[in-house]
Amino acid sequence: MFYDPLTIWSFTTFSTLLIAGVLLVSWIMWPGENALGYWGTAFVLTTMGLAGLAARGVVPGFVSIELSNAALLLAWGLGWNGFRAFDRRRPVMLLPAVLIAAWLAICQLPGFRDDAVARMWVMLAFTALLVVLSIRELYRRRADRLVSRRLAMGLLAVHLFTMFARPGLLLLGVATVNVEGNVLLDPSLMAYAFELVAFQLLMAFCVIGMVRERRERHFEEAALVDDLTGLLNRRGFQARTREVAAGGGPVAVLVLDLDRFKAINDVYGHAAGDEVLCLFAQVLRNNLRGTDIVARLGGEEFGIVLPGADVGTAREIAERIRLAFRQAGEGLPMREARLSASIGIAVGELPALAPVEALSVLQERADMALYAAKQGGRDRVMVHRPGDWNAGQMGGERRAASPHS
Template sequence: MFDPWTLWAALMAAASILALAMLFAWWMTPTEPALAHWAGAMAMFVLGVFCASLRGTIPDFAVVALGNSAILVAYGLIWTGMRRFDRRSTRVSYVLIGPAIFVVLCLLPPLNEAAVGRVVLMSVLIGILLVFSLEQLWRGDALASRARAAMIVILSIVLALNLFRVLVASTQIDDQNRVKLFADPTVAGLGLVALALAVFLCFSMVLMVRERSEMLYRSAAQRDELTGLFNRRGFMELSLAACLSGGPLAVMILDLDHFKRVNDRFGHLAGDRVLKMLAQVLRDNLRQTDIIGRIGGEEFAAVLPGATANVARQAAERVQKGLSEGAAQLSFGEGGAPLRCTASIGLAMASMPRGAKVTEIEARLMGLIARADAVLYEAKSGGRNRIEVATAEPAAVAP
């Protein structure tokens, strides 16, 4: 059986490799600054244990202050890394607050003489930093990411172990009023548990970064580069997902009237400005739950879950009004005359069955879009700048 010193030496070596692995992950993904914080956290954990191993070589207070400060900085870096990952403002100086509190309080009685008190204080400060990290993880929508959920579980275990340490603080102190870090195999065993948790934590951190990268790639494949709306692929995927929930919904197909004239008269850059303006009008006048996409050159579509014919028509009227007002603020040409821009809109409503097969729902959605598209061209042939509604629901497709 290995003695505690051998176990701690092996643990520090393994933790050092883990810290280097996190630095390598950051080097491979320099656009993710959170990895730098987390790599620093792993390095500070190693530094904290190393400082503790210097007991007897340097004064005890220096060992206590440096070792525990490094550990607190590590937990602080985990928290600031979470904030950076969620693109929230943070300062690295925040991580020095915990160590400063610890050092100042340890200079004062009774903590300057009571090792038990220092253990309790350290556990409380670590607990606070863990709560900050957990709160940030939860705020970032933990249920949407398995890696985030795993990090919540791991940090919750660390928090529970840390609180348990408060209850058994008196058993961790030897006759010389020192923490039995390198003299008790049980404490070394806890270090092994801590290393295992750190390994899982680092894997979860890297997986969380990978999840977001994959999400960004998927999002880029689903987005129209000019307007930022969903492209046809993204629009169809999300619309199908919305339809699978069942219930009433409406489809809106919108096409700019005489858009070719804008391009021919003022150029394609002017046309791009009009398209971007219309995309913003759609965002401003439709609900956050509505799915909006650019499915063609000047053709846009929206799926309005839960919308009745009345609600859908009111939404279409808002879009037409917003388009007219937005176009009036644009000016092209030498005279800078305001642009008159209108759109024809086709609407179709249906009630999607719950629990139906995906193929059936997809067929009904495609039929609904086709009907909205058909009445859109009725609106165009009827004089443009009109809203036409398809009254009949597409027939159900046999499973």
């Protein structure tokens, strides 16, 4: 088989440097995404390490063995910390530093520097540790369901398997190692050169893909959130409730409205009104379950969906919110405003067929109950009961709802 080792390893080195440039340019474009900087620098160090290994016999042995492999270990350490940076975790450079120090110390043992097989096993152990830590780091935040994160984990796992393939062949006697460990004199390393280029190219795509995917998701989620309160907006509320409705089952819908909110804006100003809205949003967060959906529907109107809740649970949560808001309002300078909220509740069972339409009907009924609470004197919880109103009479006459006793 014809091959030109110098050309192949020169191509590998150049490709690595080119990939590093792509990552570093991407980091400049997105300066807050430090994972790109870590991985770009890691590929620069990989370029230096590969160049040193290929120059065995041309440069001093200390450079081509100790320093070149130390550069590769540092590159993997930066790659691991790049994934930590992506998940907004602190860098941990102590372990890479310890591994590099251990490598340099082991190289000083008599006969070790001249034993290519021994060097291979030590480097394999150190590198494999950093690869496993990288996979573990990615796995920790798998709940974000980023496709590129899963691809990166799979790619690292395949590369780890490839790293162990050569030692396995050596143990089986299928492959041999050049005694001096010179990559230019070992034909069996050609396949690893091509695998390395493929791995680095795909890993760069994965890292950039993780950043792009998260940023796009952030913008999508931002469009579903109310800027002032941090709760879902109407669009986000509709999207989340459609997901809940798809599962069917019992559900409670609450529609909440702040009493005399226009007077607060008129007397104390819009800044005070915004403060009241934020206060109410915090009260909602403090008194709802993790599975509940809450949103600011517009102005001073809020909506809540309680999956799996019955009438008793919905009443209890609504009363807790109402009383907590009154108590929280006592700590504001605008005590004369007597902050309070009216709440309408509707409870029902979502059918397997047309659950979204059924949820919409419940929201209409909760809105009717809220109207009755306003008409009944405000600062109260009203529950819509079957037969109180016809769900289609939204524009017609509204009869009184059953008050919460």
